[in-house]
Amino acid sequence: MKSALRAWCDSHEIPLLGIADVDAWNEPLFETWIPEAYRPGSIAPGTRSVIVIGLPVPLPSLESSPSIQYREMYRTVNTLLDQYTYRIAVRLNQSGYPSVPIPRDGYGGVEALVKNPIAFFSHRHAAYLAGLGTFGLNNMLLTPEYGPRVRFGSIFTTADIEPDPIRTDDLCTRCMECVERCPVKAVRKEGYPEGLTNKTACAKYSAILDKKAISPCGVCIKVCPIGSDRAFYGRDDIGIYREDAADSPLKKAWDHIRSHGAL
Structure with missing residues (x-):
């Protein structure tokens, strides 16, 4: 079954696939661990x-984030994820294994996050337990x-899948x-899980960006030096994102994008 899942993902341009045993959630690996609910x-x-x-x-x-370009790409990827997880679940159901896809964003918009900055299920922790990466200081899952x-x-x-x-x-x-x-100093230097990101501050800032139609923020993930995609795109120097960086064709392109699409 695992080989069949890998083949299906390869045929649908899904580069990352991991499997986690449900019992992995019941064995705390660090503090604070995932609540039972x-x-x-x-x-x-x-x-x-x-x-x-x-x-x-x-x-x-x-x-160029925060910008309309990143906002639309973020939405596109989320839509594809929901479609793909649905299709995988349907194939498993048809094969006799009751399955259910979990929506990518388990909350009703950024205002809901301001009220309660947590979803009913963490895909990041699932990806961690499925061996796809490790947590960074920004509490995001880092992949090679x-x-x-x-x-x-x-x-x-x-x-039951291996x-x-x-x-x-x-x-x-x-x-x-x-x-x-x-931008809002929500990320702590201690890193996850000791230094939890201030989710409320992050959500409130996202709500401000959402009113301008340029949420989410995205700064902490664009400046991260981890990932072979940086070399692929010729972005090994993360200093290019600093405000005091010298003008370049890239910076001019980002300024151009930011000057459009926002409310």
Whole structure:
């Protein structure tokens, strides 16, 4: 079954696939661990495996963030994730394994996050338990291929599928770029899980951006140096994102994008 899932993902341009055993949520790996109500076995009793897929956000699409360009790409990736997780769940159901896709964003807009800055299920933790990456200072999941520039979706299934090993390395370099560049100082230098991001501050800032039609923020993921996508796009120097960086064709392009599409 795992080989069949991999083949299906390859045929649909889904580069990241991981499998987590549902029991992995019941074995705390650090403090503070995932509360019982937020675990797959509680949300969908009978779940045996969690399938996690990841779609990258192309680095050039978010370099002007916050901007309309990143906002639209963010929405596109989220839509694709919901469609793909739905289709995988349907295929599993047709094969006799009751399964359910979990929506990518389990909240009713950014205003709902301001009221309660947490979703009913964490795809980031699912991706971590499925061996796809490790947590960075910005509390995002870092992957070797794309750093934190990945969106994840999950499928709960009753099928017993061989799980992938959890990564034991640490991809974060503690460069402090996400800490220093956060517009609302929501990221702490201690890193996850000791230094939890101030989700309320982040949500409130996103609400301000949303009123301008340029949310989400995206700064902490665009400045992260992790990911082979940086070399692919010729963006090894993250100093290009600093406000005091010298003018360049890239900076002029970002300024052009930011000057359009916002309310």
